[in-house]
Amino acid sequence: MVDPSDGGMRASDADREQVAQRLRVALDEGRLTVAEYDERLQQAFAATTFGELEPLTRDLPESKPSAELAEREEHRAKMAKEWRDWAGGAVIMIAIWGVTSVVSGDLIAFWPAIPLVIWAAVILATSIEGSGKKKRD
Template sequence: MENTRIRAADADRERVATAVQIAGSEGRLTLEEVEERLGRVYAARFTDELGALTADLPRPAPPSSGFPLTRAALRRHPALRVHLAVVVAIAVVATVRWVALGAGFFWPVFPVFWLAVSLLVHARVRSARERPRTAVPY
């Protein structure tokens, strides 16, 4: 039978050592456990040995997404493009009506604000549905 174990690189060891140090700084491991695991990390020759050293530690949370309303999101979701078009059309109509009536107070700010909020919520929901669901153990 062929040996299928993969040798660990220095970068692999450093990545695991960082995870062990972070777990120690968070109080998940005692100082003795950190020292013992770090010794085993730097002595490890194969990647499966490294995986065993962090198997009981929680995985880092996935990075949060940035601003949800991007050009890429608009390209991927036609419903967002329609929603944006409706928001812009209503904002333009409300502003034109405000100008035509000569009202002193700029009242269109209220409906435009809530329309923009609804668009951002729509974009956030769409981006949340795209992200893979991963459980973060604690």
């Protein structure tokens, strides 16, 4: 098996994307100028081996995701799940309303609006509270 530390092993798309991500973080932190970032990014996506990728990040410190960033991503994922659940509930309630309206032969008042608005308000309140909430030690 080829040792990736010797630089001869071929790099995958995931390896190139990982280097591109490190370069994006370095740009955001002000460690690279836009011109340096652009040049290194082009070299990263043109690289075929680890030996070509390694020099692109050699002078950059190891980036570690901050706890705050991880917490924000976790909150965003939770909110996305909450809205998917809401949408699923909306489809079910509207289908029940539609079927009962058809079966009764008359248009029934749109009752799904009440639980859906309340549910959406709860999700919004949770989202606002969660995005500004700080963990206490």
